[in-house]
Structure formats: C-alpha cells, structure tokens
Amino acid sequence: MEMKPIRYNEKTKIFSLSTANSMYQMQVREYNTLVHLYYGANIGQTETAYRIVGRDRGFSGNPYAAGRDRTFSMDTLPQEYSGSGNGDYRINAIEAVHEDGSNVLQLSYESYRIRKGKYVLNGMPAMSGTEEEAQTLEIVLRDQGSDLKVTLLYGVFPELDVITRAVRIENRGTKKVEIKKAMSMEMDFLQSDLDFIHFHGRHAMEMMMERQPLSHGIQSIESRRGCSSHHHNPFAILCSPHADEGTGECFGYSLVYSGNFQCAIEVDQADTTRLVMGIHPYHFSYCLGQGEVFEAPEVVMAYSEQGLGRLSHIFHDAYRAHLIRKQWVNQKRPVLINNWEVTYFDFDEEKLYQIAKTGKEMGLDLFVLDDGWFGNRESDHSGLGDWVVNENKIKGGLPELVRRINALGMKFGLWIEPEMVSEDSSLYREHPDWCMRIPGRNPERSRYQLNLDISREEVREHVLEQIFQILDGSHIEYIKWDMNRSLGNVYSAALPPERQGEVFHRYVLGLYQMLERLLDRCPDLLLETCSGGGGRFDPAMLHYSPQIWCSDNTDAVERIKIQYGTSFAYPVSAMGAHVSICPNHQTGRTAPMETRGIVASAGALGFELNLSRITEAEKETVKKILQEYREKETLLQTGDYYRLTNPFQNQEYALWQVVSKDRSETIVEGVLLKCEANPRIRLIRLRGLQPEKMYQDVDSGRCYTGGALMKAGILLPVTSGDYQPVKFRFIRIEE
Ligand code: DGJ
Numbered sequence: 001m002e003m004k005p006i007r008y009n010e011k012t013k014i015f016s017l018s019t020a021n022s023m024y025q026m027q028v029r030e031y032n033t034l035v036h037l038y039y040g041a042n043i044g045q046t047e048t049a050y051r052i053v054g055r056d057r058g059f060s061g062n063p064y065a066a067g068r069d070r071t072f073s074m075d076t077l078p079q080e081y082s083g084s085g086n087g088d089y090r091i092n093a094i095e096a097v098h099e100d101g102s103n104v105l106q107l108s109y110e111s112y113r114i115r116k117g118k119y120v121l122n123g124m125p126a127m128s129g130t131e132e133e134a135q136t137l138e139i140v141l142r143d144q145g146s147d148l149k150v151t152l153l154y155g156v157f158p159e160l161d162v163i164t165r166a167v168r169i170e171n172r173g174t175k176k177v178e179i180k181k182a183m184s185m186e187m188d189f190l191q192s193d194l195d196f197i198h199f200h201g202r203h204a205m206e207m208m209m210e211r212q213p214l215s216h217g218i219q220s221i222e223s224r225r226g227c228s229s230h231h232h233n234p235f236a237i238l239c240s241p242h243a244d245e246g247t248g249e250c251f252g253y254s255l256v257y258s259g260n261f262q263c264a265i266e267v268d269q270a271d272t273t274r275l276v277m278g279i280h281p282y283h284f285s286y287c288l289g290q291g292e293v294f295e296a297p298e299v300v301m302a303y304s305e306q307g308l309g310r311l312s313h314i315f316h317d318a319y320r321a322h323l324i325r326k327q328w329v330n331q332k333r334p335v336l337i338n339n340w341e342v343t344y345f346d347f348d349e350e351k352l353y354q355i356a357k358t359g360k361e362m363g364l365d366l367f368v369l370d371d372g373w374f375g376n377r378e379s380d381h382s383g384l385g386d387w388v389v390n391e392n393k394i395k396g397g398l399p400e401l402v403r404r405i406n407a408l409g410m411k412f413g414l415w416i417e418p419e420m421v422s423e424d425s426s427l428y429r430e431h432p433d434w435c436m437r438i439p440g441r442n443p444e445r446s447r448y449q450l451n452l453d454i455s456r457e458e459v460r461e462h463v464l465e466q467i468f469q470i471l472d473g474s475h476i477e478y479i480k481w482d483m484n485r486s487l488g489n490v491y492s493a494a495l496p497p498e499r500q501g502e503v504f505h506r507y508v509l510g511l512y513q514m515l516e517r518l519l520d521r522c523p524d525l526l527l528e529t530c531s532g533g534g535g536r537f538d539p540a541m542l543h544y545s546p547q548i549w550c551s552d553n554t555d556a557v558e559r560i561k562i563q564y565g566t567s568f569a570y571p572v573s574a575m576g577a578h579v580s581i582c583p584n585h586q587t588g589r590t591a592p593m594e595t596r597g598i599v600a601s602a603g604a605l606g607f608e609l610n611l612s613r614i615t616e617a618e619k620e621t622v623k624k625i626l627q628e629y630r631e632k633e634t635l636l637q638t639g640d641y642y643r644l645t646n647p648f649q650n651q652e653y654a655l656w657q658v659v660s661k662d663r664s665e666t667i668v669e670g671v672l673l674k675c676e677a678n679p680r681i682r683l684i685r686l687r688g689l690q691p692e693k694m695y696q697d698v699d700s701g702r703c704y705t706g707g708a709l710m711k712a713g714i715l716l717p718v719t720s721g722d723y724q725p726v727k728f729r730f731i732r733i734e735e
Contacts, residue, residue, distance in 0.1 A: 003044075005156040006114045006137045014047045015112070017137065017154060019161045022303040024154075026080050027052075030072055031065045032108040034080040034141060034152075036188045040249065041305050051190060052078070057269065061087040063106075076270060078188030081141065081152055081167070083107045084181075090274050091218055091266045094169070095181040095281070098146055103180070107141040107150055114138075118155045119166070123509050125543035126256055126298040127164055127322045129157055147173025148288075161303065162318045167278075167296040171288035178498075179286040183262075183278030184255065184296040189238075192216075192267040197237035197308075199565045204553040204586055206230045206534035207565025209648060213241060214273060220264035224282045226451070226487025226504055227258060227531055228538040234261045235569040237311065238275065245309040245643055246687065252304075252311045253277050254569050256323070256539040257297035259508035260284070283490065285501030300539065308568065309687065313640050316571040320637070323539055324574075325519070328546035332633055333526065333573070334365035334411055334478070335626060336606040341554065341580050345372040345379055349394045349401050356405045358611040362619065363626050366478055367405050368413035368606075373398070375425055380484075381448045384420040385427030387466035402474040413478030413526075414470070418463045418514065420449045420484065427462075434459045436503075438491045446485035455506035456494045460514050471522055479518070480549070483531040515544040528576055528604075537566065547576045547604040554580035554608060555587040556599040557723060560654045560671060561647045563602060572658075573637045577603025579625065581610065591671075591723040593618045597625030598669050598725045602636070602656060605629050632667055632729075635660055642687045644668070652682075653716060655726065659688035663706075664732040666695070672716065672724045683713035686730075695730040703733065 007016045013028040014037070025037040025048050038048040054071030063086070066072040074088035082088050083105030084095040097103050118129035119136045127134075137154040149172050155164035165185035171177050194214050198221045199207045221236060223229035234255035240248045253275065255261050260280035267273050277299050286294045300318060304311035321329055337359035343351060356367035374390055377383030383390075389398040402412045421428050421435050428435065428450075435450040437443045443450055454460050470476070492503045519525060529541045530549035537548045551562045559577065566575055577600040582590040593614070600606070611622065635658055644655040655670035668686060689695060689706030696703045697714075704714075709730065716726060 005135045005158045006154075008112060008114070009047065012047055012049060014049060015137065015139070016047070017156050017163055018042055019156065019158045019163065021161050021305065022163070024163055028109045031063060032110075033074070033077065034107070034109045034139065036078045036080045036186075039187060039251065040303060055270075063087065078190060078272065079186065080139075081107060081150065081186050083143070090268055091264050091276055092181070093183045093186040093276050094150065094179070096148065097178045097180060099175040099177070104145060105148070106144040108144055110140040110142045112137065112139045118157075118164070119153045121166055121295050121298060122293075123512055124257070124295065124297050125323070125512065125540045126166065127155060127157070127162070127300060127318060129155060129322060133157060133159070133322070146175070146177065147171065148177055157318065157322070160318050160322070161314050163301050164298050165301060166298045169288065169294045169296070171290060171292050174290050177288045179288060179294055181281040181284065182286070182294060182296045183276040185253070185278065185299045185301070186274065186276045187251075189273040189275075192271045192273045193241060194238045194273060195241050195243065196265060197239060197568075198263075199233040199235060199568070201230050201232075201534070201565075203230050203532050203535070204551055205558070205562070206537065206551050207233060207562050209565045209568070214238075214265060214267050216267045218264055218266045220262055222260070222262040222264075222280050224260050224280055226260060226490065226507060227483060227536045228261060229486070230531075230533070230535045233569070234263070234538050236263045236275075236277070237308070237568070238265075238273075239308065243307055246307045248307050250304045250308055250311040252302045252315060252569065254300045254315060254539055255297060256300060256543070257508065258511065258536055258538050258540045260504050279505060283501055283504060286505070287499060287502070297540070309642055312568050315569045316641060319539060319542060320571050320573065323543050324546040325543065327524070328526075330634075330638060331546075332637075333547060333604050335629065336366040336368050336413060336478070337364045337611070338368040338370055338578065338606060338608045340370035341585055341608045342610045345377070347372065347393065349396060352394075352401060353404055354612065355610065356410050357408055359607070360408045360410050362611055362622050364410070364607065366411040366413050368415065368478060368480060370415040370480065371417070371482070373414070382422045382424035384417055384422040384449050385425040385452070385463075387416065387418070387463070387470060389470070398470065399474045402476065406475055411477045412475060413480065414476050415480045415482060416467060417482040417484060418467060419452055419454055419511065421452050422449050433493050436487065436489045436491055437493075438489050441489070444488045446488060449485055451485065451487050451489070453492050453494070453507075454510035454514065455492050455503055456510070460510055460517075464514060464517055467518070468521060477524070478526040478528065481515075481527060481529045481545070483536055512540070519544060530576070534562070534566070537570070539569075542570065542574055547574055549576040550603060553586045554578050555584040555589050556591045556596040557589060557671070557673065558587060559599050563599070564643060564647050564654070567641055567643060567656075571637075572602055572641055573604055575603035576606060577601075578606040578608040579622070580608045592721075592725065593621040594625070595671050595723050595725045597621065598671065598727060601625060601629045601632070602669065632658075635665060635667065640688055644684060644687070645670070653726070655684060657686060657688070663688065663690045663693070666730050668726070668728040670726050672719050672726055673722065675719060675721055675724065679718050682716040684716055685713040686710050690732070694733040694735070696733050698729040698731060704730075
C-alpha cells in the first residue's frame with residue numbers, strides 16, 4: 001500500500017511522517033500531551049504507542065489533571081516539545097516569562113494542518129521543496145495558562161529521507177510575554193546507548209571530529225560568539241555504538257543558522273535521552289506583544305540505517321539540491337587565484353595584474369583581490385568600514401584594474417568584510433555609535449576591530465550602498481564576504497534595555513537581509529563566505545554562498561582532517577580549498593605540489609600562491625591539477641562521497657572516494673602520509689560500486705568486478721617520501 005508522507009490517524013491520534021527509509025511518529029495522549037513515539041527506520045503501518053509506559057517514579061510529579069494517577073508524569077514521558085516549570089525537570093525546549101513574572105509553560109495539543117510543499121521561514125534561510133518534493137505538517141500547541149501559541153513545523157522530503165523542524169511562536173493574548181528560550185526542535189529517545197559525534201575546533205583547525213558514548217547528565221556543543229563558530233559546528237550525530245561508515249543507525253541534526261546555537265543532550269534518571277537544538281539561550285530573550293511572532297530557525301534531520309556514510313549522502317543531496325541557490329545547483333565554479341597569501345597587504349595594481357596574468361597563463365578563471373584594497377587599510381589596524389578603493393595602492397582605480405584583468409580573459413572577484421569597523425576609519429569617526437558597544441564601558445577589540453551593529457537598518461544600508469557603488473562601477477563576478485571576529489560588546493543603541501536580549505538574533509537576521517539585498521541586486525554573483533576560514537561554516541550561509549572558505553589553514557596535510565570533518569554534513573562543492581605555497585604559511589610543512597592539488601581538488605578548487613615563483617615542473621603540475629579537476633568536477637559536485645579512512649585514527653594514509661550516482665564511474669584519491677622502509681602491503685576496499693559489473697582502472701587498463709574492488713580491495717602504491725599523492729579512476733565497462 002502506498003504510504004502518504006504525512007498521516008494522521010484520527011482514532012489513535014498518531015502522526016506518522018515517513019520518507020523512503022525513515023519514519024517519525026508522535027501521539028496526542030492523555031490531557032492533550034503531545035508525546036514523541038519513534039524516529040528510526042521505516043517500519044510500515046505499525047504504530048508505536050506501545051513503547052510508552054507510565055511508571056510511578058519518586059519525585060517525578062503529576063499534572064493536576066492526572067488526579068490520583070501517579071504514573072503520568074511530564075518528567076518521564078518522551079515529549080515532542082517540552083515546556084517549562086511543568087514538572088519536567090530535564091532540559092527543555094521553550095521557556096518564557098509572563099507579565100506576572102511566572103515562567104510556567106504547559107503546552108497542550110490544539111490542532112494540526114497538513115499541506116503540500118515546504119513551509120518557509122520569515123527572514124531566515126531554510127530548505128526549499130515544491131509540492132511534489134515536500135509536505136508540511138503544522139501542529140499547534142497552546143499554553144494552558146496564557147494565549148501563547150506554539151506551532152511546530154515539520155517539512156517532510158520523502159525521497160531525500162529528510163525531515164526538517166522549526167517552530168513559530170505567537171502571542172495571541174493581550175499581555176506581554178518574554179521568550180527566554182525557543183529551541184528549534186527536541187527529540188526524546190527511549191534509550192541512552194548512543195554515541196555522540198560532534199565537530200569542535202579552533203581558528204585554522206576547524207571541524208575536528210570527536211566521538212564519545214553518552215553518559216548521565218547534560219552535555220552540549222554550542223556557540224556564544226554570535227556566529228556559528230570555529231569552535232563547534234552546528235551539527236551533531238547520535239549513533240549506535242558500533243556504527244561506522246557503512247553500518248549502524250545514525251541520526252543527524254543540522255541547524256540552519258549562523259548565530260549562537262546550542263545542541264544539548266541529557267541522559268536522565270531512567271536512561272532515556274533528550275536532545276534539543278536551536279538558538280542558544282545565552283543572553284537571549286524576545287519580547288512578544290499582542291499578535292507578535294517569533295520564529296526559531298530550521299533543523300534538518302536525517303536518519304540512516306547504513307552508517308555515517310549514508311547519513312552524509314543524505315545531507316549532501318539535500319543541501320546541494322534544496323538549500324543552495326538554484327542557479328548554483330550542479331553549476332561549475334570558476335577556479336580562482338587569490339592574492340592573500342601571495343601579498344598580504346603589500347601590493348599595488350601592477351603586482352595584482354601580474355598575479356592575474358600568470359593565473360591566466362596556467363588556465364585559471366578568476367582573480368580574487370583579498371583584504372587591503374580600500375580606505376587606509378595598510379594593515380589590519382585600520383580601514384574597515386570605508387569601502388572606497390585606495391588609489392595610492394591601486395592607481396587608476398578599481399574599474400581600470402578590473403578592466404585590464406577582464407581583458408586577460410579572467411573574471412574579477414573582491415574581498416569585503418561588511419560587518420566590521422576599524423576605529424581608525426572615516427565610518428567610525430562619523431558614526432561611533434554604529435558599532436556594538438555597551439554604554440559606559442570600553443569595548444573589547446579583536447583583530448583591532450569592532451562589530452558593526454547590523455541589526456540596525458541604517459547601518460546595513462550605509463554599508464550596502466558603498467558596496468553597491470563598487471559593484472556598479474566594475475564588472476565584479478565574485479565576492480568573498482569575510483568576518484574576522486566573534487561578536488563582543490553585544491548591545492544595540494537602537495533598542496531599549498528590555499530588548500537587548502534580542503540583539504544577537506537581530507544581528508543574524510540583519511546579516512541575512514544584507515545577503516538577500518546583495519543577491520537580489522546581483523543575482524549572478526558568486527558569493528564565497530568566510531569567517532577567518534570556517535568560523536561561520538553553516539547551512540544558512542551555504543544557502544547564500546554555494547562555497548565557504550573552509551579554513552585559514554591551507555596546509556594540505558592538516559586540511560585532510562578539516563575537510564574530513566566538514567564532509568560529514570557538507571558536500572565537497574561547499575568547501576573552498578586552495579593550493580598554497582610551501583613551506584606552508586601556517587605550519588611550515590612542505591608537501592609536493594601534486595598532493596596539495598589532490599587535497600584542494602576535494603573541494604571548490606582555488607590557488608593562493610605566487611605562480612610566477614614556482615619551478616617549471618611545478619607549473620606543469622598546476623596545469624595537470626587543473627585539467628584533472630575539470631575532468632572530475634561534475635563527479636565531485638554530484639556524486640556520493642565516501643570517507644575510506646579516518647585521519648584521526650589512520651596516521652599512515654588518508655583516502656576518500658567519489659562514486660557517480662549511476663555507479664558508472666569512481667575516483668579514489670588521497671595522500672600516503674608516511675613512507676616506510678621495507679613497506680608493508682596496504683590494501684584498500686572501495687565502496688558504492690555494483691558488485692557484478694566490471695570496472696576498468698583508467699591508468700593501468702586492468703579490469704576488476706565491482707565486487708573485487710569492494711571486497712578483495714586494491715593495492716596502494718609504494719612511494720618514496722612523505723605526503724605522496726594517490727589517485728585511481730575506474731570506469732564501468734558497459735557490456
Ligand atoms: C581571513 C580570511 O580567512 C583570509 O582568507 C583572508 O581573507 C583574511 N581574512 C584577510 O584579512
């Protein structure tokens with residue numbers, strides 16, 4: 001029997017959301033409590049209400065309505081979206097303070113609505129889906145003691161195996177309500193034997209994977225920096241303890257938001273687990289007057305019964321086709337040369353022209369002028385906020401430089417950092433109150449700069465106007481939008497004291513508005529966002545910029561770990577990755593040019609080195625890297641990505657594989673990290689092929705069945721010297 005993606009059984013009051021391989025169930029139970037029943041493999045028609053058993057647990061109280069029934073407790077039930085002050089002492093999903101100062105929220109089920117197509121959020125990016133691709137379920141809950149209406153939003157994408165969540169909160173009463181916490185989702189599990197995988201890091205060392213079993217108490221990953229941060233990515237996985245790349249149950253949660261976030265997990269007294277994810281409640285509050293609405297950003301959830309590899313494929317497919325802007329879906333990207341590590345701030349128009357010219361000679365498509373072209377920006381002490389070209393450095397002005405570089409047949413791209421201001425700038429001198437600053441306190445600086453208060457429209461407009469003038473004056477086809485400090489001194493001079501808890505979020509909404517305005521005006525612009533590398537590498541930014549600068553660390557060997565971690569949620573086409581000079585500027589390490597090329601090619605390829613200073617042999621290698629990248633770019637952008645090794649465990653070699661969706665072609669690439677004397681045999685097993693089909697190794701001409709490649713494996717080459725590149729390409733032979 002064909003199953004509808006969203007069903008409601010009027011008799012049992014059970015909602016069932018199903019995708020090709022997953023199912024999600026919840027039930028309206030006693031006293032209109034919305035209880036979470038199940039998320040996991042698609043189990044067909046069975047309803048799972050039998051999993052819920054009430055137990056009388058000491059100190060777990062009972063709602064008044066339950067009378068003398070001591071087995072019904074909010075403290076022990078798996079819930080769909082838990083309120084506060086209602087006898088549930090676990091981490092919760094929502095908190096609010098009412099006008100009388102009380103903070104209780106008892107959410108009861110009121111109604112539901114199912115409709116075709118995917119819901120949209122106001123002013124925040126979210127996955128999109130047509131009526132054929134997705135359905136929406138809205139469940140309305142209402143607080144028993146006030147007129148606060150909480151609508152839970154579910155987007156179901158049956159073919160993608162994705163369910164999205166978001167929440168809309170509306171004050172339907174006349175009394176003010178102050179929202180203190182509004183998570184985007186909650187998920188309660190009836191088990192705690194799960195591993196928690198997350199991605200921590202620091203500047204220039206983002207996305208370090210960590211895995212640990214859940215334990216009693218609360219653990220969380222979070223950012224209070226105003227941006228999603230280098231320090232934790234807004235992505236988390238819970239999985240069965242034995243789960244690996246190919247087997248085991250995995251649940252992925254990815255927050256489509258670029259500001260403060262929290263993903264908190266609690267294992268409670270009964271060994272059940274609650275996960276909540278959304279905007280961090282730190283310094284967060286939102287005042288809702290009569291009729292006012294607050295929306296919490298989207299979480300994209302995926303379930304895989306076939307391990308972490310399949311989980312990643314779900315996210316990659318979802319983000320590639322339903323999150324990034326339509327014109328970049330399956331669209332080839334220009335291969336760029338960026339001047340940052342070549343010149344830093346020390347350049348003039350002739351130096352830039354020469355970099356572009358050599359880039360063109362090598363076959364590159366786009367020249368990117370990085371930091372230092374504007375205002376009095378001679379170093380990172382000054383100039384931010386003055387988006388006017390510095391004609392002492394670029395004589396003849398930007399239009400002339402762009403014209404000359406375009407005449408070479410190169411596109412032109414420009415770096416900007418619109419959210420910041422230097423104290424030594426005209427903008428700061430004219431509008432000192434436009435930066436974030438707490439009255440009566442000295443601001444905290446970071447990289448000598450201050451955050452502009454882009455929650456204010458006049459600030460956004462002023463900055464955008466300057467940028468539009470630059471864009472109107474020259475043929476600029478790419479923008480690198482950078483952000484080089486965390487938010488500090490968080491305070492908006494434009495808001496009253498009781499609304500200061502809104503500033504973090506209003507900042508993020510302001511950022512999205514700026515990006516929307518920029519792309520509305522220049523729809524064909526390729527945007528690459530960046531925050532000192534991967535400080536704001538999140539799905540919301542991916543919506544605006546199909547590629548994000550992955551890390552300021554351009555060392556190929558370190559990048560293996562960074563790109564490995566990034567690949568769990570994000571497709572390779574999202575990862576800005578550059579070939580840079582050796583010894584590497586961040587680590588001092590030297591690796592062969594071809595190896596640097598292999599690693600950067602497992603991303604959105606670019607170059608960031610002085611191509612006129614490399615040897616003739618290296619120039620030939622650059623041309624080869626480029627040619628091979630162009631040959632495999634479609635495969636990289638559209639295929640399934642497999643992590644063949646874990647660089648946190650395997651110090652000897654790092655390998656990855658990409659298989660075309662039709663299984664007709666695959667590449668295996670990577671780096672032999674350490675050479676050894678009298679080398680051992682190293683066999684590597686491929687994944688994702690058709691076992692009974694024949695595949696030919698393009699280099700050797702040798703043929704193997706897919707089964708042989710996946711079960712018997714292939715021999716890794718014996719090489720000499722550390723950090724040697726490996727690459728294989730197999731094509732299916734059509735019989
Ligand atoms: C940080 C970025 O990640 C770098 O690539 C470069 O653009 C610098 N900022 C410029 O200040």
